[in-house]
Amino acid sequence: MEVIKRRVAGGVRMGDMVMMGADKNRLSGVYAITNTVNGKLYIGSAINIQNRLQGHRHALKANRHHSQKLQRAWAKYGEAAFVFKPLMMCAPDMVLFYEQLFLDYFQTVDHGYNVLRTAGSRRGMKHSEETKAKLRAAHLGKIMSPESREKMRQNNLGRVVSEETRRKISAFNKGKKLSAEQVEGLRNRLVSQETRAKIAAALTGHKYSEESKQKMRQAQLGRKATDEARANMSNAMRASIARRKVLKGGAA
Numbered sequence: 495m496e497v498i499k500r501r502v503a504g505g506v507r508m509g510d511m512v513m514m515g516a517d518k519n520r521l522s523g524v525y526a527i528t529n530t531v532n533g534k535l536y537i538g539s540a541i542n543i544q545n546r547l548q549g550h551r552h553a554l555k556a557n558r559h560h561s562q563k564l565q566r567a568w569a570k571y572g573e574a575a576f577v578f579k580p581l582m583m584c585a586p587d588m589v590l591f592y593e594q595l596f597l598d599y600f601q602t603v604d605h606g607y608n609v610l611r612t613a614g615s616r617r618g619m620k621h622s623e624e625t626k627a628k629l630r631a632a633h634l635g636k637i638m639s640p641e642s643r644e645k646m647r648q649n650n651l652g653r654v655v656s657e658e659t660r661r662k663i664s665a666f667n668k669g670k671k672l673s674a675e676q677v678e679g680l681r682n683r684l685v686s687q688e689t690r691a692k693i694a695a696a697l698t699g700h701k702y703s704e705e706s707k708q709k710m711r712q713a714q715l716g717r718k719a720t721d722e723a724r725a726n727m728s729n730a731m732r733a734s735i736a737r738r739k740v741l742k743g744g745a746a
Contacts, residue, residue: 523583536607539593564607
């Protein structure tokens with residue numbers, strides 16, 4: 495661990511890179527973004543450190559870095575307060591191993607700018623409200639392919655949701671109402687417009703058996719429709735009657 499501490503204090507010499515077999519044009523290893531005012535660190539690793547550090551700098555300048563702690567510090571202290579440098583070079587398949595050593599040693603989640611405790615994991619990552627809105631917009635209206643649905647179904651087979659989890663989900667969603675846009679998005683994700691048209695065409699002129707009618711009546715017993723639902727049913731009924739009149743008139 496003393497070696498790690500010395501590397502953070504002094505950076506990495508080119509001699510170290512050559513000795514460890516690193517490619518000078520594509521350096522892989524662990525890097526740090528250091529706040530020279532308070533000494534706090536952001537630790538990371540990459541197959542190409544130079545490109546990754548450029549990406550961090552660009553994101554910070556654009557005010558969209560994934561670590562809100564680092565972004566706030568950047569805004570407070572300014573670009574001049576931060577130093578971007580490699581800490582150690584290593585083989586590409588060892589970068590996460592060494593990154594974890596640095597994360598654990600310096601505890602940069604609790605005392606620095608990292609947000610993830612495990613190298614290479616996104617568990618515990620929290621998106622900003624702006625990012626959440628962008629993700630929602632990106633997925634709105636998306637229709638899942640049959641292959642994707644089957645993969646999700648297979649992944650969830652045998653999974654049992656605990657009563658505590660169910661209570662939390664219920665409490666979280668209690669009183670929430672989906673907007674018309676969200677409802678339409680969910681509909682499109684479940685059933686495409688083309689599929690709806692096919693279903694409507696298949697049901698046109700369809701007659702239910704007495705048994706089916708009885709089951710539907712039983713299912714609706716005791717259910718109270720909202721004023722909006724009643725109005726929708728009334729409008730649908732009027733439209734249906736109007737269509738029948740038009741069809742009869744055309745047949746005559």
